[in-house]
Amino acid sequence: MxxxxxxxxxxxxxxxxxxxxxxxxxxxxxxxxxxxxxxxxxxxxxxxxxxxxxxxxxxxxxxxxxxxxxxxxxxxxxxxxxRETGDETWFSEARGMAEAIVLRLERPEGHRFDRVSVLSVGYHPVDVDRLVTQLKGYFSEGEALSIEDVRTSVFRAKRGGYREGQVDLVLDSVVDVMLAVR
Structure with a gap:
């Protein structure tokens, strides 16, 4: 054992x-x-x-x-x-990823991600949009948000909710950017 x-x-x-x-x-x-x-x-x-x-x-x-x-x-x-590419390339890639994330976050509440059918269960848009508000503050205003906060985010299930895979992919990208700029 x-x-x-x-x-x-x-x-x-x-x-x-x-x-x-x-x-x-x-x-x-x-x-x-x-x-x-x-x-x-x-x-x-x-x-x-x-x-x-x-x-x-x-x-x-x-x-x-x-x-x-x-x-x-x-x-x-x-x-x-x-070591291989230098600071400029690294931060340029991180900046590009952050800009793509911010474009996603700027979409209107309830429409930031694709929805699953009303017969399927996805992430509750209200819960995801609440985290998106925090992410917007982090990226746009420099507000405090930890990687732990993003990693441990939990969303209720809802029929017709946001597509889980798409939300998870964006959150993975957020973690990548946060790790890159540490």
């Missing part, structure tokens, strides 16, 4: 222990520069998901560890690109 993270108790479900430990082992090898390690990037860490099983790891501590790991890989990736 592993003791890397606390495990859920009773009939609760948590992240599959083997999947988590296998992923962390691969990430460790990739970070150490092991030539046999699979490619691991900040983006691939952000998109990692684990099966939910009985007696699995508690999700919150694993998610926190993955966020720290993503930050470490993002810093390393940024440093590599800065």
């Amino acid at each position: 592993s003791s890397t993270f606390p495990q859920v108790s009773g009939s609760q479900r948590g992240y599959d222990v083997k999947q988590v430990e296998d992923f962390l082992l691969e990430a460790r090898k990739a970070y150490a520069g092991d030539s046999d390690a699979p490619a691991v990037t900040a983006e691939s860490i952000r998109q990692t998901a684990f099966a939910m099983v009985k007696h699995g790891f508690e999700p919150a501590p694993v998610d926190s560890a993955l966020e720290r790991l993503e930050d470490a890989f993002a810093i390393r990736e940024r440093d590599r690109v800065l």
